[in-house]
Amino acid sequence: MESNTSNKNNIKSAVINGSHFSDLSGFYDEVSNILMKDEDWKVGTLDGFDDILYGFQGEIIWKNSEKSKQDLGFEATKVFYENKIKQGKPFNIELIQQKLDDLIDGNGQTLFEILIEIIESHKNISLVLE
Structure with missing residues (x-):
């Protein structure tokens, strides 16, 4: 940049x-x-x-x-959310799981x-x- x-x-x-x-x-x-x-x-x-x-x-x-x-599309975003879920606290796992589900369903945002x-x-x- x-x-x-x-x-x-x-x-x-x-x-x-x-x-x-x-x-x-x-x-x-x-x-x-x-x-x-x-x-x-x-x-x-x-x-x-x-x-x-x-x-x-x-x-x-x-x-x-x-x-x-x-590069920052579906796959990278899926891994991003999965890593947060694995880490657990301090992340809101329910919210992140919902974002991951939305992504997989085609309704969520990519990174x-x-x-x-x-x-x-x-x-x-x-x-x-x-």
Whole structure:
């Protein structure tokens, strides 16, 4: 992910490059490297990703988003939920099981869709998928 600031209109822009990662952990590393350069911690959860977006204003360009859509699709999401269920506490197992069931039934969101929804929930950010 690259970041730059345009002096012309003070709009910040950040680039998530889907070719730089192939799983959720890699995605967290990618966004941490750009949006949190000067921090001594890294994003490691969906909530953490949501939290750091409050400090960003501008445009996020997601290059190679189709690759990310596949990488963070059904299989990765299924494993994500299964791992949380295996871990148990502190996770709400009933809720996660419901999300897993919804996913399997074709009604649940993939990790890619969840990440898109998180970004789009921030009105100060515009998202461009490339």
